[in-house]
Amino acid sequence: MNRSTEREKSDTLPNTGSREALALDRVTVSFTVGGDRIVALDDVSFGVGHGGFLSVLGPSGCGKSTTLRLIADLLRPEEGELNVLGDSPGTARAHRRVGFVFQDATLLPWRRVIDNVLLPTQVGPSRVRGKLGMSPDEALAVVGLTSFAQAYPSQLSGGMRQRVAIARALVTKPDILLMDEPFGALDELTRDRLNVQLLDIWQASKTTIVFVTHSIPEAVFLGQRVILMSSRPGRVRATVEVPLPYPRELSLRDSPQFTGIVAQLRRLLTEEEL
Numbered sequence: 001m002n003r004s005t006e007r008e009k010s011d012t013l014p015n016t017g018s019r020e021a022l023a024l025d026r027v028t029v030s031f032t033v034g035g036d037r038i039v040a041l042d043d044v045s046f047g048v049g050h051g052g053f054l055s056v057l058g059p060s061g062c063g064k065s066t067t068l069r070l071i072a073d074l075l076r077p078e079e080g081e082l083n084v085l086g087d088s089p090g091t092a093r094a095h096r097r098v099g100f101v102f103q104d105a106t107l108l109p110w111r112r113v114i115d116n117v118l119l120p121t122q123v124g125p126s127r128v129r130g131k132l133g134m135s136p137d138e139a140l141a142v143v144g145l146t147s148f149a150q151a152y153p154s155q156l157s158g159g160m161r162q163r164v165a166i167a168r169a170l171v172t173k174p175d176i177l178l179m180d181e182p183f184g185a186l187d188e189l190t191r192d193r194l195n196v197q198l199l200d201i202w203q204a205s206k207t208t209i210v211f212v213t214h215s216i217p218e219a220v221f222l223g224q225r226v227i228l229m230s231s232r233p234g235r236v237r238a239t240v241e242v243p244l245p246y247p248r249e250l251s252l253r254d255s256p257q258f259t260g261i262v263a264q265l266r267r268l269l270t271e272e273e274l
C-alpha cells in the first residue's frame with residue numbers, strides 16, 4: 001500500500017500521451033458567493049490510466065462534485081489544465097466520450113425505461129444524435145433490467161432507477177464514466193449488490209471510472225486507488241493504493257488487508273476533521 005501526499009507519480013502526470021485517460025494538472029477553481037471568493041479546488045493534480053477505476057473520497061464541500069463537473073466540461077478551471085482522452089474536456093464532451101451518473105437518477109417520469117435509456121441518442125447536436133455505442137436493450141441487459149423496459153420510473157425501486165441511469169450512461173459507450181455518489185441514497189444491501197454489478201460492468205466495458213463517494217468501504221471495495229480530498233480549500237490530501245485483485249466479492253471486506261486500508265483512510269479523514 002502506497003500513500004503519497006505529493007502530486008502523483010510520474011506515470012500518472014498529465015500530458016503523457018495515450019497511457020492517461022484523464023489528467024488534471026494544478027487545477028484551481030473558485031466561486032464568488034456574496035462578494036467572497038470561495039476556493040473550491042486549489043492546485044489539484046491527479047491522473048487516471050485508461051480503463052482505471054479511481055475512487056474520490058472526502059468531507060462534504062471538499063470539491064468532489066466540482067472535480068467531476070470540470071472533467072465533464074460543465075465548468076472551466078480558473079488555473080491549470082485538464083486532459084481528457086488526449087483532448088480538452090470540451091472536445092471529449094462534444095464527441096460524447098464522457099458519461100455522467102448523478103446521485104439522483106433524474107429519469108423523465110413520462111418516458112418508459114427504454115425511452116429514458118435512449119434519451120442521450122435523441123438530444124444534442126445532429127452530429128452525435130443517434131450515435132449508439134450499445135443498443136438500449138443491451139444496456140438494460142447489462143444492468144439486469146430487461147424485463148422492465150416498458151415500465152415507467154414510478155414503477156421502479158430507487159435501486160432500479162439508479163440502474164436505469166447507469167444504462168442511460170452506457171448507451172453512448174463512454175470512454176470515461178463519472179459517478180457522483182450514485183448509490184448514496186440506497187439501502188445498504190442494494191448498494192452492496194450494485195457495487196458488485198458496477199465492477200462487473202466496469203470489467204466488461206473497460207470504461208475508465210471516476211467514482212465519488214462518502215463511504216470509505218465503498219471507495220476501497222471499488223477502486224484501484226483512492227484519492228482523499230481535504231476541504232477549504234479542496235486539495236488532494238493523500239493517494240492510497242488498493243492492491244486487491246479483481247473480481248472482488250463482498251466477502252473481501254472481511255479481509256485484514258481491506259480493513260487495514262479502510263482504517264488508514266478513516267484515520268486520515270478523522271485527522272482532517274480535527
Ligand SMILES: Nc1ncnc2c1ncn2[C@@H]1O[C@H](COP(=O)(O)OP(=O)(O)OP(=O)(O)O)[C@@H](O)[C@H]1O
Pocket residue numbers: 031032033038039040058059060061062063064065066067234
Ligand atoms: N455553483 C457554485 N456556486 C458557488 N459555490 C459553489 C458552487 N458549486 C460549488 N460551490 C462551492 O464549492 C465547494 C465545493 O463544492 P462541491 O459540491 O464540489 O463539494 P463536494 O465535495 O461534492 O460536497 P458534497 O460531498 O457535500 O456533495 C463548496 O464550498 C461549495 O459551496
